[in-house]
Amino acid sequence: MPLLDHLRFNAILVMIEIEKGFTKGFQMRMFKAWANARPLATAFLFLLVAALYFLAPIVSVDPSQLFGNGERDVGAESFAQVLWPEIRLAAAILIAVVLIGWVRRTRLATWPRWSTLLLTVPFIAFCIFVIISPILVSESGAADVTLTQADWQSIWMACLVAILVGFFEELLFRGVVLQALLTRMNGGLAVIIAAIIFGLFHYVNWVSGQPLGVTTMQVLGAMAIGLLFGAFVLWTGSIWPSIFLHGLWDSSVSVSQTLQANVSPTGDVAEVIFDPWSALASPPMIYGVLLLVLWVFFDRRKRKATSV
Structure with missing residues (x-):
């Protein structure tokens, strides 16, 4: 040539x-413009893709194990087994948020107001109590705990998974969904609706086989904890505290179940009792409602002061 x-x-x-x-x-600019002009539709698409991701594996599962006919997963060992799927989920939602230009909108690029972090102390204390509660109720206390090296490895892996779960779920529900709702309604109502959506989303676990009663209690517990995390986002102005606390909460539940099985004579974890009122009257729900009411009260005062 x-x-x-x-x-x-x-x-x-x-x-x-x-x-x-x-x-x-x-x-890409057109896509970003579409997402910014239609935040609720964008949030719906995120939820739809996430639901399809979690429900897709059921096509390869024995049908007799679906829709509440499977078993309940408990303890750090079972939680640690989903490390790589959670890494993919965390990476996928981060990339998606970056691509549509929602890093600031989701409060991912915003540092918390440091003075408001004191509001997280009671919940951190509650998580610590959840971890040590199996030891407190045991007759011999810490003397009954005989964790093996494999147990400790599972616990550390479960804590890592919990952080990834916290990142994915908070970025989806308190980032994308909550911030989309805030474009159409006040903060208090947006937090409540986002918490309800967060809770109902956990019914994918029932479809995947988790018993209905256990899943329903999980749904109610997720609504309660979602309300609290939403209140933290409003108070701190950032999503990072709720990511950290979500990871801490999942870690505390997982470690508590592991310790409970370790100190139990039978090696079992207590069965979940179907009691909706216990979930709705749980410490996270009570504290979340309190923080949300206070935020709405001070927000209205601030708005009235600036309008004068």
Whole structure:
């Protein structure tokens, strides 16, 4: 090929690549504009994709184990087994949020107001209590705890999974969903609706086989904890405290179940009792309602003061 033709051929290739880059950039700007103009629709798409992801594996599962006919997963060992799926989920939602330009909207790029972090202390104390409660109710106390090296490894892995779960779920529900709702309603109502959606989303576990009673208690517990985490987002102005606390909560439950099985003579974890009122009157729910009411009260005072 003559030199001139070769240069022309390369120039055409460069022009094609430049055109592709401009096209992709234009398409991405259009997509970002669409997401910013329709935040509720964007949040719905995020929820739909997440639901499809969690429900997709049922096509390869024995049908007799679906819709509440499976077993309940408890303890750090079972929780630690989902490390790689949770890494993929955390990476996927982070990439999606970045691509649509919602890093600031989801409060992912916002540091918390440090003075408000004191509000998280009671919940941290409650998580510590949940962890040590099996030892407190044991007749011999800590003397009954005989954790093996494998147990400790499972606990550390479960804590890592809990952080990833906290990142994914908080970015989805207190980031994308809550912030989308805030464009159409006040903070208090948005937190309540986001918490309800967060709780109901856990029914995918029932479809995957978890017993209905256990799942319903999980749904109610998730609504309670979602209300509290939403209140933390409003107070701190950032999603990072709720990510950390979500990871801490999942870790405390997992470690508590492991310790409970360890100190139990039978090696079993206590069965979940179907008692909706216990979930709705739980310490996280009570504290969440208190923080939300206080936030609404002070927010209204602030709005009235600025409108005068």
